[in-house]
Amino acid sequence: MIALSNAGMRRGQRWIFRNVSFDLPDGEVLAILGCNGRGKTTLLRTLLGSLGLSEGTRTMPSVVGYVPQAQGGGDQHRCLDIVMMGRSGRLGLFGLPGKADEAAALAALATVGASQFAERPFGHLSGGERQIVLLARALATEAKVLVLDEPAASLDLANQDLLLGVLMRLRQARSHTIVFTTHHPQHGLILADRALMMHAGDEILYGPTADMMTDGELARLYGVPFVRHTGAVGRPDIVSPILGQPSLHPKPRTGTYIGHDHLS
Numbered sequence: 378m379i380a381l382s383n384a385g386m387r388r389g390q391r392w393i394f395r396n397v398s399f400d401l402p403d404g405e406v407l408a409i410l411g412c413n414g415r416g417k418t419t420l421l422r423t424l425l426g427s428l429g430l431s432e433g434t435r436t437m438p439s440v441v442g443y444v445p446q447a448q449g450g451g452d453q454h455r456c457l458d459i460v461m462m463g464r465s466g467r468l469g470l471f472g473l474p475g476k477a478d479e480a481a482a483l484a485a486l487a488t489v490g491a492s493q494f495a496e497r498p499f500g501h502l503s504g505g506e507r508q509i510v511l512l513a514r515a516l517a518t519e520a521k522v523l524v525l526d527e528p529a530a531s532l533d534l535a536n537q538d539l540l541l542g543v544l545m546r547l548r549q550a551r552s553h554t555i556v557f558t559t560h561h562p563q564h565g566l567i568l569a570d571r572a573l574m575m576h577a578g579d580e581i582l583y584g585p586t587a588d589m590m591t592d593g594e595l596a597r598l599y600g601v602p603f604v605r606h607t608g609a610v611g612r613p614d615i616v617s618p619i620l621g622q623p624s625l626h627p628k629p630r631t632g633t634y635i636g637h638d639h640l641s
């Protein structure tokens with residue numbers, strides 16, 4: 378089980394989030410939703426332990442597979458090397474990766490459908506391709522908990538489908554406990570057993586996805602009304618068996634980006 382209890386994180390005088398409590402059973406998937414700047418990445422980083430909590434407690438295993446938001450660099454490293462870095466936690470202090478580690482890294486690349494990238498420099502890949510390779514690195518850790526920060530953010534529809542397919546298979550196998558943040562509500566509906574919704578004013582809702590991610594709650598979260606389609610064949614919005622059921626769309630409206638500066 379992974380958990381936060383009455384967790385809060387403050388930067389200076391400003392609370393980034395407060396009153397966050399959840400306990401996610403082994404093998405389940407949690408989606409974290411909220412508007413830009415609501416504190417999702419900060420929450421993940423406190424869950425990972427790379428940022429300390431200002432209040433409350435966390436329960437996490439020591440080894441976690443982490444997929445960060447889009448990452449640059451890596452011109453000097455083949456994708457295989459990047460994925461092999463996921464093995465470092467399994468090596469001793471001065472240990473060097475061996476054939477078994479290379480085999481595990483190649484298997485992880487195959488799992489995400491990215492074997493063709495093994496010899497290519499990581500820095501030469503597109504943002505979406507890098508995201509897929511970073512998922513392979515997380516799988517290569519053999520950690521039972523995966524934490525993904527907006528994993529589909531820079532992926533085109535085909536690669537979203539690929540990524541969701543991999544995560545769906547992990548979910549079906551119940552082999553991993555998975556936490557991910559997303560701006561795609563339909564990804565939460567497709568994948569997650571539970572949802573944590575970060576509303577304005579430190580209002581946190583947590584529970585089974587079907588109870589949390591209602592049209593009304595989503596509309597309240599994002600400040601836009603939602604229309605839900607449930608798998609009608611031939612609709613232009615139905616793009617794949619995975620992405621298409623169900624799909625959610627904000628009702629068309631005029632206007633531009635809305636900021637959500639909810640914090641004092």
Ligand SMILES: Nc1ncnc2c1ncn2[C@@H]1O[C@H](COP(=O)(O)OP(=O)(O)OP(=O)(O)O)[C@@H](O)[C@H]1O
Nearest residue numbers: 388393411412413414415416417418419420560640
């Ligand atoms: N190092 C920092 N110092 C001070 N404030 C920070 C720092 N990092 C993030 N913040 C602030 O914390 C708030 C939450 O940021 P965070 O990145 O966690 O939000 P988010 O929900 O992940 O946003 P997005 O959906 O846009 O990725 C933001 O207002 C941000 O400006």
